[in-house]
Amino acid sequence: MDEKKTESRAPWSAWTQASNSSRPGASCRVIAHLDLDAFFAAVEESRDPSLRGKPVIVGGGERGVVATANYEARRYGVHSAMPIRTARTLCPHGVFLPGHHDLYRDYSRRLMSLLATYSPLVEQVSLDEAYVDLTGTERLFGPPEMTARLIQKRVKEELGLSISVGLASNKLVAKVASDYEKPAGFTVVPCGREAEFLAPLAVQRLPGVGPALLRQLRSWGVATIGDLARVPLRTLELSLGEWGEALACRARGEDANPVTPGQIVKxxxxxxxxxxxxxxxxxxxxxxxxxxxxxxxxxxxxxxxxxxxxxxxxxxxxxxxxxxxxxxxxxxxxxxxxxxxxxxxxxxxxxxxxxxxxxxxxxxxxxxxxxxxxxxxxxxxxxxxxxxxxxxxxxxxxxxxxxxxxxxxx
Ligand SMILES: [Mg+2]
CATH class of the missing domain: 3.30.1490.100 (DNA polymerase, Y-family, little finger domain)
Incomplete structure (x- = not known):
């Protein structure tokens, strides 16, 4: 959370102006990553509007841990995976709820079926998160940016939930983009400007950079994704092996993984x-x-x-x-x-x-x-x-x- 304050942040909101012109002839995919904001807590608020504006913490029992804290609760330092007891100390006046699993699953199913009306290529990542490949949907629904905006609006109206959207030419950048302005974010990274978008962001925002790797990168003086992109490939390979090259690609915002609709494994x-x-x-x-x-x-x-x-x-x-x-x-x-x-x-x-x-x-x-x-x-x-x-x-x-x-x- 804190790193957000130190990053230099520019608005990223339009696809059409720069895309394709910066890479003439390049045919870009258009991928949306959608992620519901403080999902469990948001469902509880939508069921009981009297909770709105109060710190809401969903988690199991006195000996359990926090599953989701809404944004009001996060202001008191409460976050996921924190013991409920600690959360109670930080936020004694918070509303603590045990949660309704079946209800969350039901909301998740509704979200996924809404997404499926816009593309056959929907990849569900977790209950509240999915990639949608919007490439080639222009003729049916208009520019992808408008489609993504419409999805965000429909999720708000039909499910009563706030969702953040990232739109980019690949899954990696779309995921980082959906997290860029949470909650209710809408971030568009035009095709060809992936590296430029990532460069000023804190390096731990890059999927795959966990605590151990972060320590190592920091010891090299790497603070941002741009710093990482400038580390010579040889250095990365020497200390990280094959993963070094993959990491270098990620730092440049490259990702060739397609959106794969859930294989129906029974x-x-x-x-x-x-x-x-x-x-x-x-x-x-x-x-x-x-x-x-x-x-x-x-x-x-x-x-x-x-x-x-x-x-x-x-x-x-x-x-x-x-x-x-x-x-x-x-x-x-x-x-x-x-x-x-x-x-x-x-x-x-x-x-x-x-x-x-x-x-x-x-x-x-x-x-x-x-x-x-x-x-x-x-x-x-x-x-x-x-x-x-x-x-x-x-x-x-x-x-x-x-x-x-x-x-x-x-
Ligand atoms: Mg979420």
Whole structure:
């Protein structure tokens, strides 16, 4: 938040004047990134107008953390992921609400169907965020800038929610643009001026620059994205490897990733056939846990959450059984599924019968809500652990880190 004050800020609001003229012959894509402002709190305000103008903090219980704070609450220093207790100290007169998950999902669905009326290429990133490729929609709806304005107006009128919009020639710059003037922002970066737009912004605004990288960049004297763009490629490559080149491209505002409408993944599953039939409960259980880890990792890679977990067991005689359990809230955290997998297994396995195959599947999938797991105090920590393990496995192979529970698998 603070870096906004130190950045030099110019208005960016028109697409047509400079685009294409600066790069003659260049055919640019037109991509909008849309992000609802303080989503959960805004839904609560829209349901109960008496909350307007008051600091509203949505989050779970006294031992939970803040999921969303509205802009009034942010003025007191309250922010997402902060313990509710701290938020109460900072803002004792705030309105603290437990939140309504189903309602937020419902609003999210309405937003996505509204967006889908403007382009077939809508990529939902989380409950309150999406990319829309508006390239070639001029003939139907007029200039993309007008279309984006119209979407913003309709979201306000039909959903009662404020949304920020960034319009640019690629996803990376559109995302930074939607965050440029939040809330209710409308920022347009003309084609060909991406690097110029990014240059004065604080380097941590660039997606992918996390705390560790930020420390390193600062030690080189890099404060803005423009500073980063001037670091010789060789220097970046030497200290960051392949990621160095990707980072250099980002600093110049280049991004070739297309808007990909959500692949309709219905389920993610994995199974394991034993070389010889098995009746050792410890081996069966540890195999199921390893499979659960694997499907959860794939879930996280796809930025999805699941509610239903299914196990499959096949006896030596090929008789096959599946059984499922559905959680009250969707999640992508390993630990949340382990207990259910174990319970399902012990409830359904005919003890002393050999198994030739076990499998685990996740279904009832939805894009990751991003903030939902903040309702539970433990889940964010477990999730962080899962992500660290994912990263280590990505780098050093699947067996680089193993849970105690899966060791008998060897
Ligand atoms: Mg948002």
């Amino acid at each position: 389920s993610i599953s994995r199974e394991h056939t034993f070389e010889t039939d098995v009746f050792d409960p410890r081996l069966l259980e540890s195999t199921l846990i390893a499979l659960t880890e694997d499907v959860c990792r794939r879930l996280r890679q796809s930025a999805l959450e699941a509610r239903t977990v299914t196990i499959k067991i096949r006896y030596a005689n090929f008789a096959t059984h599946t059984c499922s359990h559905t959680l009250s809230h969707p999640t992508d955290v390993d630990e949340a599924f382990f207990r259910e997998v174990r319970a399902l297994f012990h409830r359904h396995w005919r003890k002393s019968s050999c198994l030739r195959l076990v499998g685990v599947g996740l279904s009832n999938l939805a894009p990751r809500a991003g903030q939902d797991d903040l309702f539970d105090q433990e889940l964010p920590l477990l999730r962080e652990l899962d992500l660290k393990v994912d990263a280590i496995r990505e780098k050093y192979g699947k067996n680089a880190v193993r849970r105690g529970a899966t060791l008998s698998d060897q």
